[in-house]
Amino acid sequence: MNSASYDAVVIGSGFGGACVAHTLSAAGLRTLLLERGGWPCRDDQDWNQRAILIDKRYQSDxxxxxxxxxxxDFKPLYANETMGGMSIFYGGASLRLRENDFARWPLGYAELEPYYTRAEQLLGVHGQAGEDPFEPPRSAPYPMASVPLTPPAQRLRDAAQGLGYRPFPIPLAINFSDPARPRCILCNTCDGFPCKLEAKNDLAATLLQQAQAQGLEIAAGAIVARLVRQGGRITAVEGLDKTSRQPFSVSARLFVLAGGAIHSPALLLRSGLGGPLVGRFLMRHCNGVVAGVFPFATNPKQVYHKQLCLADFYEDHRAQYGTATGVIQDIYTPAPQVIRHFAPRGLKHLAGLVAGHMQNLLCIAEDEPLPDNQVTLSNQRDVFGLELVQVQHRYTPGDYTRRDYLAARARRVLRAAGALLFKTYRIDSFSHAVGSVRFGTSPEHSALDPNCRLWETENLFVVDGSFMPSSGGVNPSLTIAANALRVGEYLTGNFDKV
Ligand SMILES: Cc1cc2nc3c(=O)[nH]c(=O)nc-3n(C[C@H](O)[C@H](O)[C@H](O)COP(=O)(O)OP(=O)(O)OC[C@H]3O[C@@H](n4cnc5c(N)ncnc54)[C@H](O)[C@@H]3O)c2cc1C
Ligand code: SF4
Structure with missing residues (x-):
């Protein structure tokens, strides 16, 4: 790899990077993907709650x-890093944004629709069209049908229907039906964990393997430190191998940055690229988990149940704030040892005792883009000698209004299902980070043009979640994938011009 030259270099192997790399390699372009994480282990420890959630075996250096x-104060947060990006840990919920969500975008839903369809096919999404009350129009059915609800999800569906809501199955990028690949066994360590069977349709198990067969070269443990610019063009990336610490430099005609909405702006800042908008308008959804405590064991067989979604309230705040409200989804309950570990001192024993009687709902509320919610570089350096990445973020009163509105309705559902006590938790991670290198129609208001090209360069495109000018009210991965497929198609069609 050292000092090699390619048609295209892709940085990052999450939804953005994998989808572009898949498209470029399918078109026969000699493409190298650089990823700082290693390949997922796929061993028993990947389903061990202590190893993943407490000991954090995938934690970044x-x-x-x-x-x-x-x-x-700034406090350290050690996020996971691995080949396939956060798709390895994600829950597989694969929803499309709705037509109204595109009001602040330089393109409309209709332009993205064919790529949503393609993304659903590539990611093997199992879903049920026609049951989501605010579902946008679609040109094709889901590639595979949803599987029946397990008992904990059935309990919530019955309760929600009894309240007059219209719950529907979460479209899931999990292999329940293709006999040619490992199939899901409905275990309870999915959302937040790698799938040791490769039954979750994460990118390492699917698109990256397919792209390798098409000729994509992948370098794991390759940390890109900076992009090198000459005039209006990027000519090379420079970085170092995570294990040997040996430096590398790779040149190419085309560069695609897909490091995620926190690391992509950081890399641009380290490289002195992009205008004053790079790093700003970071969003993450205003998420909360409502936990209900039941007078019975809620999931005695420990089965998977992230299966139910409620979108009834999606448009309730559109007139007031111009945003979606969001959705409510089923989410698993961590093991007693994990709940004990993270419970406040004095409540640890009690929290561990009630864990088996809990059932939770996740509330995902749209958050507003604020210029001061920002990624910057610190003066401190990491073990590789690179400036640490700083993130400053605050929510608006409107963000909290939407989240609390959803939480009140989640409590209603849990109460109708039999819960007696409730506790609402906020989510401190940046798992749904988007928006920090937004696309738009003018360099005054956006860092990227409508094709996700950095305005000031000819051959650098940014395709992870950072392109999104608003977060919408659903989980972001399918939108990131669809947009990356759109940009990938543009790049293969215009390769001679970039
Ligand atoms: C626990 C969890 C559950 C989730 N569940 C869902 C869900 O059910 N549905 C959903 O839609 N979304 C879900 N999400 C969110 C979703 O996973 C992310 O929105 C999505 O993966 C982001 O994709 P991305 O391409 O923007 O970036 P990422 O997935 O973050 O990929 C970026 C990659 O770039 C690499 N990288 C960064 N900088 C460098 C560098 N300098 N050099 C080399 N490599 C670099 C990173 O290591 C990473 O692998 C979940 C997230 C988490 C954490
Ligand atoms: S629920 Fe299915 S896809 Fe998820 S980790 Fe378990 S076996 Fe894998």
Missing amino acids: SPLLIRQYGSA
């Missing part, structure tokens, strides 16, 4: 410095 909720 480079902490993020986070200042949030009005705090004065």
Whole structure:
């Protein structure tokens, strides 16, 4: 790899990077993908709650410095890193944004629709069209049908229907039906964990393997430190191997940055690229988990049940705020040892005892883009000698209004299902980070043009979640994938011009 030259270099192997790399390699372009994480282990420890959630075996060596909720200090947060990006840990919920969500975008839903369809096919999404009350129009059915609800999800469906809501199955990128690949066994360590069977349709198990067969070269443990610019063009990327610490430099005609909405702006800043908008308008959804405590064991057989979604309230705040409200989804309950570990001192024993009687709902509320919610670089350096990445973030009163509105309705459903006590938790991670290198129609208001090209360069495109000018009210991965497929098609059609 050292000093090699390619048609295209892709940085990052999440939804953005894998979808572009898949498209470029299918078109016969000599493409190299650089990813700082290693391949997922796929061993028993990947389903061990202590190993993943407490000991954090995939934790990055480079902490993020986070200042949030009005705090004065930056505190370190060690996120996971691996080949396939956050798709390895994600829950597989694969929803499309709705037509109204595109009001602030330089393109409309109709332009993205064919790529949503393609993304659903590539990711093997199992879903049920026609049951989501605010579902946007679609040109094709889901590639595979949803599987029946397990008992914990049935309990919530019955309760929600009894309240007059219209719950529907979450479209899931999990292999329940293709006999040619490992099939899901409905275990309870899915959302937040790698699938040791490769039954989750994460990118390492699907698109990246397919792209390798098409000729894509993949370098794991390759940390890109900076992009090198000459005039209006990027000519090379420079970085170092995570294990040997040996430096590398790779040149190419085309560069695609897909490091995620926190690391992509950081890399642009390290490279002195992009205008004053790079890093700003970071969003993450205003998420909360409502936990209900039941007078019975809620999931005695420990089966998978992230299967139910409620979108009834999606448009309730559109007139007031111009945003979606969001959705409510089923989410698993961590093991007693994990709940005990993270419970406040004094409540640890009690929290561990009630864990088996809990059932939870996740509330995903749209958050507003604020210029001061920002990714910057710190003066401190990581073990590789690179500036640490700083993130400062606060929510608006409107963000909290939408989240609390959803939480009140989640409590209603849990109460109707039999819950007696409730506790609402906020989610401190940046798992749904988007928006920090937004696309738009003018360089005054956006960092990227409508094709996701950095305005000031000829041959650098940014395709992870950072392109999104609003977060919408559904989980972001399918939108990131669809947009990356759109940009990938543009790049293969215009390769001679970039
Ligand atoms: C626990 C969890 C559950 C989730 N569940 C869902 C869900 O059910 N549905 C959904 O839609 N979304 C879900 N999400 C969110 C979803 O996973 C992310 O929105 C999505 O993966 C982001 O894709 P991306 O391409 O923007 O970036 P990422 O997935 O973050 O990929 C970026 C990649 O770039 C690499 N990288 C960064 N910088 C460099 C560098 N300098 N050099 C080399 N490599 C670099 C990173 O290591 C990473 O692998 C979940 C997230 C988490 C954490
Ligand atoms: S629920 Fe299915 S896809 Fe998810 S980790 Fe378990 S076996 Fe894998």
